[in-house]
Amino acid sequence: MSGSNELSRRDFIKVTTGIVGGLIGVALGLPSVSYLIDPALQEGGKDAWISIGKFEDMQLEKPYPFSFTRVQVNGWERTSSSFGGYAIRKSDDPKDLLILNSRCTHLSCNVNWHEESDAFLCPCHDAKFSRDGNVLDGPPPRPLDVYEEFRLSEDGNIEIFFKAG
Amino acid sequence: MWKTVYEWLDERLGLNDLYTNLLDRPEPKGNWWNTLGSASLFLFVLQGLTGIFLTVYYTPSPDHAYDSVQYIMEGVAFGWLIRGIHHWGATLMVIVVFIHLLRVFITASFKFPRELTWLIGIGLFLATLGMGFTGYLLPWNQKAYWATTVGTQIAGSVPFIGEFILKALRGGPDLSALTLQRFFSAHIWIIPAVLAGLIGIHLYLIIKHGESHFPTKED
Numbered sequence: 001m002s003g004s005n006e007l008s009r010r011d012f013i014k015v016t017t018g019i020v021g022g023l024i025g026v027a028l029g030l031p032s033v034s035y036l037i038d039p040a041l042q043e044g045g046k047d048a049w050i051s052i053g054k055f056e057d058m059q060l061e062k063p064y065p066f067s068f069t070r071v072q073v074n075g076w077e078r079t080s081s082s083f084g085g086y087a088i089r090k091s092d093d094p095k096d097l098l099i100l101n102s103r104c105t106h107l108s109c110n111v112n113w114h115e116e117s118d119a120f121l122c123p124c125h126d127a128k129f130s131r132d133g134n135v136l137d138g139p140p141p142r143p144l145d146v147y148e149e150f151r152l153s154e155d156g157n158i159e160i161f162f163k164a165g
Numbered sequence: 166m167w168k169t170v171y172e173w174l175d176e177r178l179g180l181n182d183l184y185t186n187l188l189d190r191p192e193p194k195g196n197w198w199n200t201l202g203s204a205s206l207f208l209f210v211l212q213g214l215t216g217i218f219l220t221v222y223y224t225p226s227p228d229h230a231y232d233s234v235q236y237i238m239e240g241v242a243f244g245w246l247i248r249g250i251h252h253w254g255a256t257l258m259v260i261v262v263f264i265h266l267l268r269v270f271i272t273a274s275f276k277f278p279r280e281l282t283w284l285i286g287i288g289l290f291l292a293t294l295g296m297g298f299t300g301y302l303l304p305w306n307q308k309a310y311w312a313t314t315v316g317t318q319i320a321g322s323v324p325f326i327g328e329f330i331l332k333a334l335r336g337g338p339d340l341s342a343l344t345l346q347r348f349f350s351a352h353i354w355i356i357p358a359v360l361a362g363l364i365g366i367h368l369y370l371i372i373k374h375g376e377s378h379f380p381t382k383e384d
Contacts (some may be wrong), residue, residue, distance in 0.1 A: 028250075031243035032218055038242040075222065075240065076232035 039075070051157040052099070058089040058158070063100075063113045063120075063131065070162070085147065086113060086120070087158060088131060094152040099160055100133045101145040111144070120144065186372065193378035198272075201265035202371070205289075208258040209360065212296075215251040216353065223303070225349035227342045230305035255297055262293045273384075274377040282370040285363050292360045299352040302345060313348070314340055 007015075052066035067084035083101070090096040102110050102120070109124035119136055120129040127138030134143045149161035175181055192199070222241060224233040237244035266286060269275055275283035302313040317340070321331030336343030 028214075031246050032214075035218060035241055035243045035247055036221060038244075041242075076224070076229055076236040 048162050049151070049159045050162045051153065051159050052085070052087060053158060054156050055089075055094050055152055055158050056156060058087055058097075060089050060091070061131075063088050065102075065113065068162075083162075084110060085160075094158065097150060097158065098132065099147040099150055099158075101147060103145065104140060105135075105142050105144060106138070106140040190372065190375065192376055196379065198268045199376060201261055201268060205258065205262045205265055206364065206368075208254055208261060209364065212251060212254050212258060213357065215247050215254065216357075218247045219251060220353060225303065225345050227305065227345060230303065230345060234304045234306075255300060259293055259297055262290055266290050272377070272379050276377075278374055279370070279377065282367060282374070285367050285370070289360065289363050289367060292356050292363065295356045296352060296360070299348040299356065302348045303352065305345060310340065313344065317344075 048070075050068050052068070053064060058064040063086035065084065065086055067082060069080045069082050071078050071080045073079075083103075085102045086100045088098045088100070090098065100120075102112075104111050104122040104124065104127055106122065106125055106127050109122050111120040111122045111127070111129060114121045117128070118131065120131075120133070121127070122129075122138065122140075125139050127140045128136040129140070129144050130136050132143075133146065147160040151159050151161075153159050171180070219237065222233055222237050222244070224230055234248070237248050239245075269283060269286065298313075298316060301316075302309045317331055317334045320334055321327045323330055332338060334344070334347075335341070336347050
């Protein structure tokens with residue numbers, strides 16, 4: 001055997017073991033990676049129009065609080081998340097609304113309207129926002145987020161467009 | 166280039182020595198029955214890997230165990246494959262380990278100087294059965310629930326200390342959330358740790374003593 005160019009029995013076994021092992025590794029490894037990252041590839045929740053209240057109930061220049069929850073199925077469990085905000089009516093025109101997201105832009109606590117201070121106050125780090133959502137005091141890096149897309153439904157409700165994620 | 170890298174590593178890790186002593190060691194004349202130990206080791210590693218992957222989604226709680234298994238089977242990409250391998254691999258491992266044990270017994274390979282290899286092997290077989298017993302409960306379906314009810318009841322029939330054993334296994338008088346949790350802990354931490362340790366000693370002894378040759382007529 002020695003001296004010949006033919007594959008020795010030993011080398012044949014080595015190469016075969018390597019190839020079969022490699023095939024098993026790939027056949028198991030690739031599905032495993034897919035298995036691990038699968039939730040990251042799933043679509044998130046659905047976008048939706050959400051009614052936040054009757055336009056006629058909103059008083060001029062008085063922040064109108066609203067809240068809603070979105071339920072999403074995550075794996076074997078349903079997770080509900082709460083959202084909220086304030087709608088501020090500027091005139092009789094239902095297009096003339098400022099709809100603020102009550103999520104503080106600092107660290108995501110919920111701000112509350114405080115009539116005496118004429119401001120939105122955050123309970124977590126004393127952030128203070130004006131009725132237009134601008135930062136008056138405290139650590140927030142930017143004004144309150146605004147729900148830009150909204151419409152008046154046929155039955156007089158204001159609906160905001162909720163984007164998932 | 167690769168040769169330089171390999172030589173650098175070899176000088177520091179002794180890769181060639183490892184290869185010669187672990188994989189290229191002398192063996193008696195080959196026989197397929199001698200491969201069952203390696204097959205058991207392969208199945209142990211396979212069960213370990215698929216088991217680790219299963220814990221990414223499995224939840225050992227009575228509220229969610231069944232649903233999380235359903236989710237693995239239907240919701241996750243290749244979840245059916247990972248769980249399928251773990252499920253059938255478990256059965257196969259018990260069979261392979263048992264045939265391995267029978268082979269060692271029939272060829273009298275447990276004699277001097279390999280008595281400890283044999284005893285540790287018995288421990289490995291019992292630990293493998295323990296893995297099967299604890300893993301059987303985890304899907305938390307009817308079969309799992311009643312099999313564990315019966316299994317722990319059998320353990321409870323031991324004279325005098327039976328009731329204590331039953332309570333210790335179940336974590337109380339009844340099959341409950343505590344039972345599921347402790348079976349899970351035993352299945353993924355306690356017994357695998359025992360298995361890994363015993364496998365280490367078992368392999369060391371096999372490499373130290375070499376494999377026994379099959380007995381001949383003169384033996």
